[in-house]
Amino acid sequence: MEPLIMATEKADLRVSIGSLALQNPVMTASGTFGYGREFEDFVKLRGLGAVVVKGISLAPRAGNPPPRIVETACGMLNAIGLENTGVDRFISDKMPYLAALGVPVLVNILGDSVEEYRQLAGRLAGIPGIGAIEVNISCPNVKKGGVAFGTDPQMAAAVTAAVKGCSQVPVIVKLSPNVTDITVVARAVEEAGADAVSLINTLIGMAIDLRSRRPRLANVIGGLSGPAIKPVALRMVYQVARAVAIPVIGIGGIATAEDAMEFMLAGATAVQVGTANFVNPGACDEVIAGIAAYVTEQKMGSVRELIGALRVC
Amino acid sequence: MEPLIMATEKADLRVSIGSLALQNPVMTASGTFGYGREFEDFVKLRGLGAVVVKGISLAPRAGNPPPRIVETACGMLNAIGLENTGVDRFISDKMPYLAALGVPVLVNILGDSVEEYRQLAGRLAGIPGIGAIEVNISCPNVKKGGVAFGTDPQMAAAVTAAVKGCSQVPVIVKLSPNVTDITVVARAVEEAGADAVSLINTLIGMAIDLRSRRPRLANVIGGLSGPAIKPVALRMVYQVARAVAIPVIGIGGIATAEDAMEFMLAGATAVQVGTANFVNPGACDEVIAGIAAYVTEQKMGSVRELIGALRVC
């Protein structure tokens, strides 16, 4: 009977991604938050909705030669090359610290083949602290000539089904924006059993140094992220949220509480903060506090009232 | 025998798009330069490589309700709705002024059906001053449920062939970036007879106003342009230039001579300056002067040495 008073006491920021309950809708985006610990001086890690870790593969990967990053207008390109310690060292070296935080850990996984994804999901099954698996399908499928899994609905579905088959925790499929119609892929992974989708991963881009007449990235092309891509991300979240019934997690250029809530209005149940962590390592705290302040100020019963509440007439 | 000395006297900036010779590689992008005259106080119109005019349809179009534009991080979204006077008034009211400038006029055309594109090309055939037709295939095909011509290689090829069949001047097909693999569309229009391709048109995006909980554009979605999209444009130009044999015209976030020359290194024979015209209506002059200065300073025989000269090892 007194939701307004309750709201001013403590805003209700809880959301759920499938069976996974989050204390608030703000997660970190994979690859932009290390393994969490790097940020312990800057962010209240225990206050996050979830921590999404850097993409993990079966075997360790050294990554691409430098230069790996370059700044662009209101954005950046990265071609890290999926450098990571491999799943075994992740479990032994990184998970204990993360599990002790008490917030769900979302493990972002990547592979060269459907089989690799399956094995990764298997290795991660039952590890305490893991709240969900986020499947990065923007990686090239080496068996299909290097076409990214995420650009082919069938391959995307196959990966989803394989991971789903070995996971007890919710499986979130992270969609690539480099497609003609992202709703087609979203529906394909939904049908294959995905519990949620997260989007967008980076747009493929390139930068050139006129002086040396060379690409600015050793890898030639890289992934564009940051405020520059926010309009594209917002559009895709809006489209996908109307195309699927599963929860959508919005990603792309989110740096403030307003950004986050715009994604929720477009249909996102939760959001991920990516590149903004580099500029402001306290960004996630500010986003959470800003959402709480808004929910209180607007006398909303819950932040969930924002989800898909865009008024399109 | 004395190319270096000649170059310092006057840089050779000439390039060709099929049979169309340009005094320099710098054009204006459709929809960002009105019908040319608007800029007569700010730019040496006679010094441009070419003037590309606002997209023209068979019948006049009123365009979308406002708001039609919104600024985004290092970019802008537009949903003008292809407002234009229609081809007849374009020919009678706009072409005489443009033809008198003595630089090639590229007429950007758009339609709802293959038939409309064909008729447009027919109406424009033989009009003096028209140097080429630029076919905007990012428009929805109403007969195919509103799917954009540019996202389907077959429809793109059909439009190209139709326009090509009624044109004496070179036909440039302007590609949409909202596709999984832009080289597939590029090759399809090349095979259908396109004399050149220009890219990129705008990325589809969206912006939301948290306060009103409404989209910031009356049309909900719009086209993203400006510096924000330059990395995506550069990547696509690079890919397309390696996939087709016809000339490529680079577009997307170009504001300076350096930007323009980066696109040429990636494989563009010419470039178009778009959103930058709004910020700096003298932008085209500065881009041309900057390229000339570079060609002279680097003691290059011709600006053509830049085309595709990116060093990728």
Added chain:
Amino acid sequence: MSQFQQKVELICFEALTEDIVRLTFNAPKIAAMARPGQFVMVQTSPGKDPLLRRPFSIHQVIRDGHLQILFKVLGKGTELLAQVRVGEQLSLLGPLGNGFTPGSPETACLVGGGMGIAPLLFLATRFLSKSSAAEVSPKMPMVILGARNRAELEPLVDDFRKVGVDVLAATDDGSFGHHGLVTDVLTKSNLPPGFGIYCCGPHPMMAAIARLCQQESRACQVSVETVMACGMGACLGCAVPLKAGGYAHVCSDGPIFEAEKLLWSL
């Protein structure tokens, strides 16, 4: 050449209130061509964010080619503009738009609300000026200005008084002049039929005045605001719906319109 893109120097910075700022630029070329009701597009940052210029009415043109704008700090662009220091240079584009047609009718009532007051000072001085007699009327205009409170309104009213024009003031909180809206003042003033209205202010105020004028068959020119990318007719972004159907473009067909031509929402 009637329009210019110019780097101009800021020669005077005045903070009228905490968030209302008047800038004076040395912009001889633009100032020489400027007419009341026209505007300039101002680049608020040399960088790419914010990307677009911002439109501001020409507030006043003073001797020696000095041009003034008056604005309220609302967002990123105006925040940056409020940080420019005397001696720094900024890129201005202008004069843009059609401007008021001050001759028709010759007897005038100027009605301004909030930052809509900005273009009216220039217009008022033109009505008074004898030097440009061909174009304007020498008759004293009536002026009604409104704002939120005394702090926002008084300095502007003073400026009108300084050039010799008397002002009827209205404030939302009653701290200065009439307590209420400029439309109340206008209604009460029993404006003679011959007077035309020249109006600039928030949309609801202009809509109300447009309705009033329509009822009285009074000529009414309004200055319209929209988002703008180019300010010069190139982008077609600044559309406003017309009563007759279709759209006009605020930057090239306006920003001044006969009120009866527009489709007023609200």
Added chain:
Amino acid sequence: MSQFQQKVELICFEALTEDIVRLTFNAPKIAAMARPGQFVMVQTSPGKDPLLRRPFSIHQVIRDGHLQILFKVLGKGTELLAQVRVGEQLSLLGPLGNGFTPGSPETACLVGGGMGIAPLLFLATRFLSKSSAAEVSPKMPMVILGARNRAELEPLVDDFRKVGVDVLAATDDGSFGHHGLVTDVLTKSNLPPGFGIYCCGPHPMMAAIARLCQQESRACQVSVETVMACGMGACLGCAVPLKAGGYAHVCSDGPIFEAEKLLWSL
């Protein structure tokens, strides 16, 4: 907490030459934790362009929690930094990175080129300081500094002399000290075997010194530069190749490395 994100006030601005600037911030928390060779990430603009922070070595920490950076204006970020005025606030992140290990060996030769001189002043004062005796050696370090010309080098050499350290100088144009490279000076100085090198400068200079030290089996710590997005080990963007294969990360494994561990190109 050993790292901080802090808004700090600029309390002193010095333009050493036309394009070399030294900024002094009141940054007590970061200054208290800082060690020579560490760096800070500086936000050059409150806007989104340029988006990323820029890394700068901690040039000096002085009494009362004052922290200095010294930089050359190269591009957008440093241009903006060179326009910050005393009293304004900037966001600093730090102290970041591992820092030099000044104890090993205790006898030291500091070699700096260009802006690579920046971290060496802090290091030199630590070598001299008796207060932090546990960590550093009290022995007087030898210092060799190089730059393009007298204008760029002399003010920095003066700073070293002020804290009591003598400097061997070299300039590209011979206008100050030795005419030539710091490597020439180093070779000619016949450095005794016990001295370790602490080096920061352009890549070719460090590569040459690394080679020299390898030949003489001399300990050599170098401060490495790469592009950086985060500066704190999160983005993995700052990779440098290792001799043993794979990559190290300059921000978290460095920026100070034993020269022999790195794979030197050129």
